[in-house]
Amino acid sequence: MNHRHIETFYWAARMGSFAQAAHRLNATQSAISMRIQELEARLGTALFDRSQRTARLTPQGVLLMPYAEEILLAADRFRQAASAKEDVVGYVRLGVAEIVALTWLPKLIGLLRSMYPRLQLELEVALSHVIEEKLHAGTLDMAFAACEMPQSRFTSSPLETIDFCWMCGSVMLEIPDVVTPRSLSELPVIATSREWQFRGSTLSWLTANDVHFRNLTICNTFRTAADLAMAGLGLAYLPEALYQNDLEAGRLRRLRSDPKPIPLQIYSIRPLTGAAPAHQLLENVALTAIATTSGKFQPPTKPNDEPTS
Template identity: 30%
Template sequence: MNLTFLETFVWVAHLRSFTLAAERMHATQAAVSARIASLERELGVKLFVREPRDVRLTPEGERALAHAERMLRCSKEFYRDVASGDGLRGTARIGVIDTISHTWLIDFIRRSRATYPRIDLELVADTSLRLIDMLVAGEIDLGLIMGPVGGPEMIDIDLCTYASAWVASPTLGLDGRPLDVGDLVRHAIVSFPRCSQPHQAMMRYFSRFTEDETTFYSTNSLATIIRMTVDGIGVAAIPPTVVRRELERGELVRLDVRQPFPPLGFQATYRDGPASHLPAALADLAREVAREFCGGQDPALAW
């Protein structure tokens, strides 16, 4: 039985559209229709009821879907466990957040090139919130994000965790002495974007203070957060692993704050489905690279 025909059947069933399935599989609608017709002839049953604005599974199609998905999962596992790197090919659309871009993304790209030379990577840099939306919409195949996402169709693989620390420009004169949260709010707080996990944690961290007592500068750019903090605009909670060079050069100093800021956890997330063997393989590779990176860091800062 042709696995491509089965994959086409599963996509049409999930998307309830021949047109959308054709777009997802980079095929023409005529090719998708021909594959479904061929599969129906081979099985001797009608799989879909075609209506002007909808496509529905027949009772036979409902039964066939579970079997088709199981066969495709077995095929994915077979490729992952048996095939060489040269056997995997195609284009993988990967969304990545700045924190990973600033640490081990280049190592991941190099490892991917060496392990899977026939996989082309299309990289999209954005916030976790936006990348999750893109994952759900099928616009990217894999997200290297701050998650997890959860849900029955999403696979979350833990990558690594970074400790966070309060940092500031030495020009603010905050280093060398113990500080409390109240000492921080005398300065602007440079933060990750609103609604993000770090910003929500930040709001809980300063929950005993009113809006009039705190000033937040939020941005979706980690580079901008670092630049603003280096320039003395405010203080920020950033993983020291990310700003190692700025700390070594004395552009930033770690602050001794009695109330620690919570660590940040990162995941590789992809949608489980008929074409998930590529993102699954790359997610496993990302986990290997992330763990190797953390193995070379202070275990109190990255694990």
């Protein structure tokens, strides 16, 4: 399965005809039919209803159509970025949330150095509410964070969603397997912000469920929060994928939430006025970095960390 198969499927479905898709792609109708058959064979499912006179999608074909469009749009952005790389010169003050810095930020910087060597970044890793304030003040040009900025001044494009959950150290046997808003108010909590400083779905969950922490320790990094949780000092709300190794090794215990929290949405945030071409390119490269890093990130280790048995 390759780009040509996806492209053929997309245009045959959109134009409702193999013949018109052949004309659009400068191919023969038999070539179009062959590509569709090859794609169906690779996927193990029929994409078009052969009993119809037109190229009508099966339910499975309808399900896959948005993904095909997404792939083609990404390929188009990739081609545009490649053709424009010699023209991109500039300096961008970029704010990033900690979860971005710990996952795909290194990949983003590597791609930028190879594709746009004359584009310079000034990075600021900070909590989302701090990034939000600096975007408003104009001391950051754009950001990759969970901020929800006013549409009258900024454009926000979804980049990725991240699953979070409550975790505690395996030594905290007194902590129930299921935590509720009421129990959170009584339990020791390690948080990276005060309640009102959270952003996105995390703040929405806290607000909707009227959560008020009475025994709260505040730190400003996930790593510190995780270390304190592993030491048995409280619960921490952490990104699941980032601490999968600690969960599997038994250093942390995953807790279920009732009600279940909503995944955190990370946005690319750019100002509506004064935006530079480099801002859109950065967003495109970020999407590529996310796609090529997904599932591969590891938590940072400190130089004096000892292996556990």
